[in-house]
Amino acid sequence: MLLDPPGQTLPRAILGRTLGTVSNAPAPMISDDDAMVVALEEASAAATAGEVPVGAVVLFDGHIVARRHNERETSGDPTAHAEVLALRDAAAAIGERRLHEATLVVTLEPCPLCAGAVWAAQVGRVVYGAADLRAGAMGSLYNFAMDQRLNHTTQVESGLRATEAAELLTDFFAARR
Numbered sequence: 001m002l003l004d005p006p007g008q009t010l011p012r013a014i015l016g017r018t019l020g021t022v023s024n025a026p027a028p029m030i031s032d033d034d035a036m037v038v039a040l041e042e043a044s045a046a047a048t049a050g051e052v053p054v055g056a057v058v059l060f061d062g063h064i065v066a067r068r069h070n071e072r073e074t075s076g077d078p079t080a081h082a083e084v085l086a087l088r089d090a091a092a093a094i095g096e097r098r099l100h101e102a103t104l105v106v107t108l109e110p111c112p113l114c115a116g117a118v119w120a121a122q123v124g125r126v127v128y129g130a131a132d133l134r135a136g137a138m139g140s141l142y143n144f145a146m147d148q149r150l151n152h153t154t155q156v157e158s159g160l161r162a163t164e165a166a167e168l169l170t171d172f173f174a175a176r177r
């Protein structure tokens with residue numbers, strides 16, 4: 001299951017027809033920023049569903065293999081965080097429970113639960129948007145990704161489209177007051 005963002009598939013198909021070529025060209029590599037835009041779409045979908053707006057995407061081999069949002073209220077599952085759901089989907093899509101070659105792109109800094117899931121899945125790289133000063137476990141309160149006492153460390157980049165991610169959260173909580 002490979003989920004390209006909307007608009008990626010159609011132009012390639014059109015290009016193939018126009019040039020009269022067989023469409024076996026390599027698929028476009030999805031950038032971190034492209035992936036974050038999709039994660040932000042997921043976060044917006046969460047807000048629409050009455051869920052705290054956090055969205056997550058997993059990149060593997062240049063493709064988006066999973067995109068999910070927080071579903072705690074809908075599912076009644078306290079562990080249904082966007083990252084956990086996306087990592088489960090990604091492992092199923094790839095057919096491998098270890099995700100060394102994958103990148104998790106998430107709108108908000110992972111909490112201890114999700115940083116634990118990243119460790120359990122041995123995810124190679126995480127890119128997150130807004131820092132979470134109240135529960136962040138990749139630099140704010142804890143840093144599970146860099147703790148040498150654990151048997152796996154993860155490369156982390158932060159701050160990508162952080163303002164957009166934070167605004168979704170601020171607007172969501174403001175509307176509920």
Ligand SMILES: [Zn+2]
Pocket residue numbers: 081082083110111112113114115
């Ligand atoms: Zn979490």
